[in-house]
Amino acid sequence: MGTLAFDVAHLFAGGLVLISFMLLYQDRMTGLINIFALHAVVLSLSVAWQAYVQHSPHLFLTAAIAIIFKATIIPLSLQRIMVRLRIHRDIEVVGGVGVTMLLGICLVALSLVVILPATAAADPLAREDVAFALSVVLLGLLMMVTRRNAISQVIGFMSLENGLILAATGAKGMPLVVEISVAFSVLIAFIVIGIFLFRIRERFDTVDVQELDRVRGGGR
Template identity: 70%
Template sequence: MSGYAFDIAHLLAGGLVLVSFMMIYQDRLYSLLNVFALQAVLLSLAVGWQAHVQGAHHLYVTAVIAILFKAIIVPWALHRIVQQLGIHREVETVVSVGPTMLAGMGLVALSILLMLRLTAASGNALAREDLAFALSVILLGLLMMVTRRNAVSQVVGFMSLENGLILAAAGAKGMPLVVEISVAFSVLVAMIVIGVFLFRIRERFDSVDISALDEFRGERR
């Protein structure tokens, strides 16, 4: 593989990690959704570049699915949900942004050290380092889910986690077309379920702050 191909692949994968930190930093829901759309665009470019480098043309389908569904349809749908529910525009956090960013840096360092050590026997340097970046995106998405109170921001964290899984699958010599199609349908089904879920929470508790659920169950005083 030529040097520029290697560098571009790392630039795109590293960009996904950087955008994950940008998502953690956001304190407004609309800004968070816009940054998630940017992450989806970078995912599409990263997968498309992997398709070019690997000669795996079926990965172009994944790239198109990512940019259509995750960069356009899903952010638009979540914008509509936020407007329809009249949700507070601020992102409510369990832990402040500073400690969360520090925890994210630790998770990225752990991901790189762990993945490079586990894949030391592999002769494919690009796949090894892309898997390290992908694991970083997954863990940062999980961190967002844990440190956010608002259900919408938790949904965004879950979909960011899924972006990391797609990046990992594409970097590890691609994935079958049937998996790509199933991912697209799973995203659509998830959006329908999430929409119904959020509307029901809003109708029942007049809020999408998950702390209201704890109070309803008697876990908070």
């Protein structure tokens, strides 16, 4: 059981990192949202596996939250927003995919270098999980930095939250309150950002944040 538990957890966490990479280079809006849904599904599988391994049934609730909200409701709503904004066929210009991917690989290496020595005493399952979680967080941040489209930024932010949940469930004994609050924060972020998208659209006919900067007209 010991090695199996470790291997499966490793598989899911590694899969999450891999899907983060897929998010990083995906330039079609529809595809991006589908991949995000996949990200959430893998997360919920990983959390569910942790719940099974750690014998902590409350983690199943977290998994359910992940699969219901993040894998279903949020992607569906985002699809609907895009249809209403008529940007679902858009292709975002992602400059320098190769460079971005290389940067992403460096970030994963960095998080392994940072976490593995720092947690030498911790149990190996938690160690690997935390290292992967940090990679997911950094990749999410990288995505927010490299994208210009508001929806991609929202998705980058939510994949970052997924990384946080992965870290929270990887360590034993994290109380449920944290997970619920994290889930809700994502939901609230989604609602707020969704409303802002419409506002931006109403005002400026675009969700490209560069347009916003032009309107604000800073002293650049």
